[in-house]
Amino acid sequence: MLEFSIAIPESLENQLRTKLLANKENEDGVFAFWRPAKGKRRKTGLIVDWLAPHVNEVLHHGNITLTTEYYTRAREKALQLKAGLVLVHTHPLGSGWQLPSSFDKKVEGVKIGPEIEDLTGQPMIGMILSGDGTWSARFYSTNLKGKTTLNECVSVRIVGKYLKLHFNPSLKPQPDQLPQQVRTRNVWGDARQADISRLRIGVIGYGSVGSLVCEQLVRVGVTELIVMDFDRVEIHNLDRLLGSNLRDAKKHNKKLSIAKRNLPKAATSDHFRLILEEGSIVEPESFYSALDADVLFSCVDRNWPRQVLNHIAYTCLIPVVDGGVSIFVRKNGEVQHAVVRAQTVGPERACLSCLGMYDAGKIQLERDGILIDPEYIRNLGTDERYKLEQESQNIMPFSVLLSGIEMGQFIELVTGIASTGDIGRQQYDYLTGEMSPDRETCHPDCEYVRRIGDGSINLPVLGKDPAID
Numbered sequence: 001m002l003e004f005s006i007a008i009p010e011s012l013e014n015q016l017r018t019k020l021l022a023n024k025e026n027e028d029g030v031f032a033f034w035r036p037a038k039g040k041r042r043k044t045g046l047i048v049d050w051l052a053p054h055v056n057e058v059l060h061h062g063n064i065t066l067t068t069e070y071y072t073r074a075r076e077k078a079l080q081l082k083a084g085l086v087l088v089h090t091h092p093l094g095s096g097w098q099l100p101s102s103f104d105k106k107v108e109g110v111k112i113g114p115e116i117e118d119l120t121g122q123p124m125i126g127m128i129l130s131g132d133g134t135w136s137a138r139f140y141s142t143n144l145k146g147k148t149t150l151n152e153c154v155s156v157r158i159v160g161k162y163l164k165l166h167f168n169p170s171l172k173p174q175p176d177q178l179p180q181q182v183r184t185r186n187v188w189g190d191a192r193q194a195d196i197s198r199l200r201i202g203v204i205g206y207g208s209v210g211s212l213v214c215e216q217l218v219r220v221g222v223t224e225l226i227v228m229d230f231d232r233v234e235i236h237n238l239d240r241l242l243g244s245n246l247r248d249a250k251k252h253n254k255k256l257s258i259a260k261r262n263l264p265k266a267a268t269s270d271h272f273r274l275i276l277e278e279g280s281i282v283e284p285e286s287f288y289s290a291l292d293a294d295v296l297f298s299c300v301d302r303n304w305p306r307q308v309l310n311h312i313a314y315t316c317l318i319p320v321v322d323g324g325v326s327i328f329v330r331k332n333g334e335v336q337h338a339v340v341r342a343q344t345v346g347p348e349r350a351c352l353s354c355l356g357m358y359d360a361g362k363i364q365l366e367r368d369g370i371l372i373d374p375e376y377i378r379n380l381g382t383d384e385r386y387k388l389e390q391e392s393q394n395i396m397p398f399s400v401l402l403s404g405i406e407m408g409q410f411i412e413l414v415t416g417i418a419s420t421g422d423i424g425r426q427q428y429d430y431l432t433g434e435m436s437p438d439r440e441t442c443h444p445d446c447e448y449v450r451r452i453g454d455g456s457i458n459l460p461v462l463g464k465d466p467a468i469d
């Protein structure tokens with residue numbers, strides 16, 4: 001069954017909350033705008049903008065009336081933005097996830113819903129902000145016969161320096177406190193543990209780093225995990241791939257079969273659910289599966305998948321924790337550099353492109369399958385071939401280190417126990433022993449910042465992955 005959710009950039013949520021809860025005595029309301037991000041199992045309404053009412057466009061009389069003038073302006077703006085319409089209002093005396101009153105449902109679902117869907121091509125969304133700052137939301141879809149169905153959302157996700165989820169308690173109830181998680185829970189408290197347990201995490205790539213990230217996620221208590229990979233185990237993976245053995249390499253078992261064998265046994269959640277997605281993030285089928293996640297881990301080693309994940313982080317408001325190991329050994333055996341880097345990208349954070357974390361010049365070569373073409377590799381000069389080989393150098397301790405730093409990034413994103421949310425990019429230099437965080441921002445003309453909340457449309461970044469045999 002399709003699941004519904006809402007995602008809002010942190011700064012926009014802050015504006016809305018500040019405006020709407022300025023006077024807690026009175027109910028208040030505004031129009032906002034949304035675009036769709038549709039995954040395989042979840043449809044998300046991405047809130048992209050709102051329209052501040054002029055004086056007297058919202059009439060307060062215990063309840064509120066939004067005037068025809070305001071509604072007309074909102075409809076025009078929705079068309080301009082090529083977006084759907086959201087009616088946001090407050091329940092100032094309420095706390096926790098609010099359900100719409102029968103009056104709310106009549107206004108949103110019957111009075112304006114069908115008209116708005118007809119005009120914008122998107123269902124009407126109703127959102128309620130309670131006095132304690134909790135959001136709730138629902139989609140009102142109208143069929144061709146004019147009958148409206150209300151789909152209550154499972155969550156509202158606020159995405160920025162932090163990732164804060166407000167859960168619908170009927171669809172995602174608080175999980176039980178489990179004895180096997182007591183040490184973990186004691187670090188950040190029961191409420192944050194309940195939040196982490198209810199996240200759906202996607203790990204893209206089940207290699208050395210991906211397998212270690214998954215192990216930590218399921219032990220920390222994540223209940224729903226999407227693992228994506230298309231590769232098979234080779235003999236040269238055995239020194240780094242958690243849970244793999246000689247038999248896997250001899251039989252060329254899929255890396256996903258190791259995930260399937262090990263992760264359910266390692267999971268501390270009582271209702272652990274593993275979703276295996278065999279494929280590549282750059283292909284539509286798997287791309288849409290990734291859009292079901294609340295957070296993604298980029299455990300890929302090529303530039304093209306990184307570009308796609310960067311795209312998802314901004315256009316679909318799903319934070320991506322990314323990292324990499326870079327080791328270069330000179331021909332005389334000296335280690336020239338050995339660096340481990342991790343960063344989290346998404347709205348209000350610097351993107352992978354601006355951070356220089358992928359080489360855009362190599363993407364076309366990867367799309368064309370050139371870099372894995374034996375003919376191309378044979379024809380490289382000795383130095384070029386040596387450089388290419390060095391790109392896949394790694395040792396398990398560096399993967400363990402990287403997966404730990406990435407998990408630290410994730411923990412801070414979702415718990416905020418260091419009160420910063422965004423730790424910045426962390427870089428560990430093995431040769432000097434230094435760990436240096438840096439806080440970059442995107443270039444002023446960064447295309448990803450411009451495309452925040454664009455949704456799952458217009459996807460030239462996808463294609464056929466030649467790395468899949």
Ligand SMILES: [Zn+2]
Nearest residue numbers: 091100101104
């Ligand atoms: Zn209401």
Ligand SMILES: [Zn+2]
Nearest residue numbers: 351354442446
């Ligand atoms: Zn950028």
